[in-house]
Amino acid sequence: MAVPVPERFKRAAMVTMISIKDVKRSLLVSLWFVFLSFPIMVIQVNPVERTVVWRWSNMLYMGIASLLLSFLVRIWLLRQERRLAQKQLSSSPQPSILHLLLKQQKFRYPLIIGGSVIVLAFPLIFSSYQANIMTTALMYIVLGLGLNIVVGLAGLLDLGYVAFYAVGAYSYALFNLHFDLGFWPALPLGGLLAALFGVLLGFPVLRLRGDYLAIVTLGFGEIIRLILENWNAFSKGPSGISNIPRPGFFGVEMSLDQAMTFMYYLMLVLLAGTIFVVNRLQDSRLGRAWVALREDETACQAMGIDKAQTKLIAFALGAFWAGLIGVIFAAKTTFVNPASFTFMESAIILSIVVLGGMGSITGIIFGALILILLPEYLRPLSEYRMLAFGAILVAMMIFKPEGLIAGSRRVYRFQAQKIQPMLKNNE
Amino acid sequence: MSKPILDVIGLTMNFGGIRALDHLDLDVYAGEIVALIGPNGAGKTTFFNCLTGMYAPAEGEIRLTSPETGKQTLLAGLKPNKITELGMARTFQNIRLFSRMTVLENVMIGRHCRTRSLIFGAIFRPRKTREEEQDTVDRSYRILEKVGLSGQVDELADNLSYGAQRRLEIARALATDPFLLLLDEPAAGMNPQETAELVDLIRRIRDDGHAVLLIEHDMKLVMTLSDRVFVLDYGEKIAQGTPAEIGVNAAVIKAYLGEEVLDEEMP
Amino acid sequence: MDYFIELFCSGLTRGAIYALIALGYTMVYGIIGLINFAHGEIYMIGAFTSFIVATVLSIYGFPLAAIVVVTGISAAIWSSAYGYTVEKIAYKPLRNAPRLTPLISAIGMSILLQNYVLLAQTSDFLPFPELIPEFAFMEPVAHIIGSSDLVILVTTAISMLLLTLFIKFTRLGKAMRATAQDKTMALLVGINVDRVISATFIVGSLLAAIGGLLIASHIGQINFAIGFIAGIKAFTAAVLGGIGSIPGAVLGSLILGLTESFATGYVSSDYEDVFAFSLLVLILILKPAGLLGRAGTGKV
CATH class of the missing domain: 1.10.3470 (ABC transporter involved in vitamin B12 uptake, BtuC)
Known part of the structure; x- marks a missing residue:
């Protein structure tokens, strides 16, 4: 498929474009995870010595990690949408580079x-x-x-x-x-x-x-x-x-x-x-x-x-x-x-x-x-x-439910005139 | 006249308290195209499910007679795969292809019950297995040619158009070498052109020596294609006969159009 | 005879805890047809949150009553939050995927949560603070049934009652029943199915949190792995009663609790878990519809 260059650039630009709304959402997600992980990530109690350690740095890590992850997922979703719109998913799943x-x-x-x-x-x-x-x-x-x-x-x-x-x-x-x-x-x-x-x-x-x-x-x-x-x-x-x-x-x-x-x-x-x-x-x-x-x-x-x-x-x-x-x-x-x-x-x-x-x-x-x-x-x-x-x-x-390397289906050869069976193997 | 290849006597099926099929009698002879019609929910697909061993009917007998050997089998408690092996194969109303396998592989699955190789054959691939495999591939390809899918053999079944998927269902069933083919609404969702091709295909299948029993809503197709028609309503058989007879049968018109219409239009 | 009654009571207590967890399994299964493998972990997180909150409060010298209330509320809040989040992340995107896909995702979630708690906290068994005092009026029967058993039974009974009222009479409860019956129809009559599913996870997690808090204070210790076995046992109970059926889950839990109690009491305590697993395997093989479940002919 030959795609004109400007068109492709535009697409690439749109893929990476994330709206303000997305940023807001990601921030909310990250806040939610900070809240979610609060007792287990931040508080560490020692019931024998009866001491409490407040690990506030964990809260920061959690926030940053979830923010990044949320961004990644959003970018992935955008790309997915775009790909669906272009109907590139029409035929069999694209084989991996490997x-x-x-x-x-x-x-x-x-x-x-x-x-x-x-x-x-x-x-x-x-x-x-x-x-x-x-x-x-x-x-x-x-x-x-x-x-x-x-x-x-x-x-x-x-x-x-x-x-x-x-x-x-x-x-x-x-x-x-x-x-x-x-x-x-x-x-x-x-x-x-x-x-x-x-x-x-x-x-x-x-x-x-x-x-x-x-x-x-x-x-x-x-x-x-x-x-x-x-x-x-x-x-x-x-x-x-x-x-x-x-x-x-x-x-x-x-x-x-x-x-x-x-x-x-x-x-x-x-x-x-x-x-x-x-x-x-x-x-x-x-x-x-x-x-x-x-x-x-x-x-x-x-x-x-x-x-x-x-x-x-x-x-x-x-x-x-x-x-x-x-x-x-x-x-x-x-x-x-x-x-x-x-x-x-x-x-x-x-x-x-x-x-x-x-x-x-x-x-x-x-x-x-x-x-x-x-x-x-x-x-x-x-x-x-x-x-x-x-x-x-x-x-x-x-x-990626099909895994890193999806199993591919075999292609068979048929001999309508029965010359000689030729079973050729593609993985 | 010879014995019917399919003889159903008094078939009854209940779901909970509801009677889905009520003492149904039906027969199909070799070389025939028989249609089973009736309004939605009349029990047609349930009937197919009973025939093919997917449901266990409450009462009644189903006998299958091979036209070649003349051997008669009573299908009581037989598993679906055994029934297919005897020579009766079906398609599904809600297409059930193996979507992540290729078109050819789908048909090759149909050959499964006619081939034998197992673990040993798979691992060591003796000559017999190689020949069997090649035979499976060749036969499957020829069947695909017959239904007009030979151009898409390596495509995943999922990627076929709707009409092509219906034809692939038929090809897959044909691969099991049935003497009786059950088609569940083969024309559903097809455009007029595709339907015309389907009529032609079903005729060719019959000419190749497979009897056909089909469920269909497309009346034009039923009337042009079938030798005999059975009409079902609320699990009961309300009429049977040639298409011409069915077309003027009062009970059938009533079932299809409702009571009032009948009263008004047929003084 | 006393021994018999003692076993009977401890069986009931076990059953009550199983019931609190089993309800989560059965409700989720009823609505989206998924074995929520991570549900045992939600229960574990309930127990862990309780442990953390209760210990912190007791170290800072709060009175027992305050500790109990705050611990209960925190366990409920965080467990439901985890249940809600797990559904959003691991199951919602897979709503229309083949059946095994969300199940594998659920197994992944379970492993993830277990190890998350292991890494953030510890792998050791931790002593759980005593939240339930020995009641004076229980003195005469203390050798048969402990105070915490009584608290567990009463709390469970109240929870069941509230759940029944919720499902029978509230709008959301009715929407849940409708969705369980027929998701497409529910959608057509204007029920927000996504919200109903979220609510189901939240309610299930809430019950599991109560179970986690109760069992932790009953047994007196917890660790990150308690969710796995408890989860499978509660699932066994749900299947025994007929998965999807709420009374079935309670009945199945009581039967399982009593069976385990008598089996360990009279036969051998070494094989405690084997009894439950064997029961699970036997039911699924012999009567997969369970005691109160609907058996149906699969749609073709």
Whole structure:
């Protein structure tokens, strides 16, 4: 579309123009927040020593922060209105810059190759401490991809995802404790047990509406955690199980550093496998059925899709990956206890999926990297981590529900004259 | 004459204390276009919902007979997806497309019940799955050609015009290979040109061997298109017959125009 | 027998608190069909505001009666303000979005508010000042039912009564009922639906604040995380009674309170929360319409 230059300037000018009324409103909003946050932000009491601290500076910060935020929202709203007026929203949502960059052949291969080199050489370049953090990030990517099957593709809001993670971790811990089972047999076993739990939970909740399903899965997650916490004879209660062996590699003796590095590569392989499988699932009869189910259950059934079966498979597959990562988690930390499997863990994984983009593999990779690495490297800010996660969930739903990188639909090739099937893959 | 492909006997449906359908009888034969008409709230869509297993009727029998195999099935307590698999597919009055999927994908969903591959096929993509997928794509494309949407296959369903969305609904239902197609107000919101095209499309669908049962308010469309017409009012069947017979049926005119008009104009 | 009565009374008290929170869930659900996940946090903020105000006043040596009144009013004001703001920020822009969108937003709000209080205050458990004295006339039955139990029951009963009168007889209450019945119709007959929704959040938050104040002074300590479990339990109660139904919420809360009390008293206190969660899962699976809810055929 060719827009004359002056026209575009005018538009840009109008976008940034904020009326007096807007300023007044923003000031009011900021005043309201100052009032709202007054008792909790300003007053700090010490009931034991019976002292009161009045933190008036907090009031100022709150006022400034809310004023700025309010301005930003107003500008966004103005732009949105303008865009609507110009009907630029007519066709599919505009792909993000990153996505465009990846689409361009010129950038795509250098980016991918460069990325792979860094990823492969990571433990060689950086310390094992860094590699350890990266391993955690990789684990969350896989967890995000697993939850993405359930939430992003099939549209089933599972708030108890961490329960399957716990099942995986505890199955390795317990089988190792009682039967001396090694890491390698435990890995698939943990995944399968988690998948079994997924099916067991899936069966009764299939009939439920979306929001009820969310609450039931949340309840289920909490039940699992509470059982682990209280059933001492079974799970050793809150103190957890320690001395879980790290994964071996054909009996090679490894130092702690080497073990960490090995863990990193192991995770990398697992991630590559997960991306491959999730990509193929997405792009299959089953994957289409999940997305259709997310869009409209009734229409799905009318089109002959077995709702129960399709949902169950989504649940089981999602749980399978959580179970796998659970085993890895137990092996990596050599210790499990119920405190690692709270609702907040589910919320973190959900934030990754929501931030990155439901149904988008690239999006989830970026989502996990941002949410897991940023707090690690911005140590002073790390205590604001959960606050930010909450804010991200709200802000994403309001401003960009499709996520940073929206999943794009596939374009198919058809051969009317049946020369040769040519399935070409665009993400 | 052979057996009807759809045979409904004494179908009754209640909502709370209200009787939405009252001992309704209806049949459709292979190769027919049958219309179901009646004033708003007469129970037409409820009837479709009972047929397709979305509602559980209180009384009555619904039998579906495949014209090819002659196999008869009693649709009692069958899930909607099973009924579609048997060979009866529907469209929705309030368009229910998968709005964030492409036009082609919408139709491909219709092929779901005619294809089999699952987890293993998805991950390992054996030859059988690849062939099945390609077949799904090709068939879906041909159906889109038939309904005149082959130019917009990669568009999101949401971005189609209203009339095109209605046609996509029909394409999606056709993809399930139904021998009986239920259309719920297919012409609603269409302009005369689009309606004319729709009439043509429905005729072609019939000629391809799908019987059609449709709910419609557009009387002109009903009268030109259908072989037989059933008229519903307050959940009861008040008339049935050829379009010509229905056009002069006193009860039908009364239901549509009200008592007074009838008294004044028909001495 | 005394033990039974004691459990019964403590069950009623629990139930009363749940009811105060559950009403907020049920009213909001009735009107906009959203599980207001952040509602438990509003209750927590009510309790926290009470804690701050009451402690400040007691440090500055105000008399008990003044402390009680000012604390109650502040808790009510700030809780409703938070409830109102949460709706405006997190739910109003999503009024026409797909069903799960506002739910995720609500979960985000819940996490945000929890951590906001955690960061601005502390993660420790804080001792709550004693606001309810031991009444002399309760002496003979003190081993069965405490003074604070009595205060909770009476306050809850009065709140329920006022709520019922409000909904039955005031203009706003009638508008709420109309909106819950049919939002489009309400709009057509000239009801300001936005205002009704705001009012619903404010009333729900007000009740939650009362609950927060009462439970904090009953148990004697609070921290930032109390809203999460209490919220889920109150939601369980609302679903048990039939979500959207106000008498249902009260009935469900009492049943849940009594069940928990007897289960922890006679079976095991380790699994206190497990009982509630299991009950939640069972009801949603077996009878999602609840005891007093309307079961309907979904519209196709």
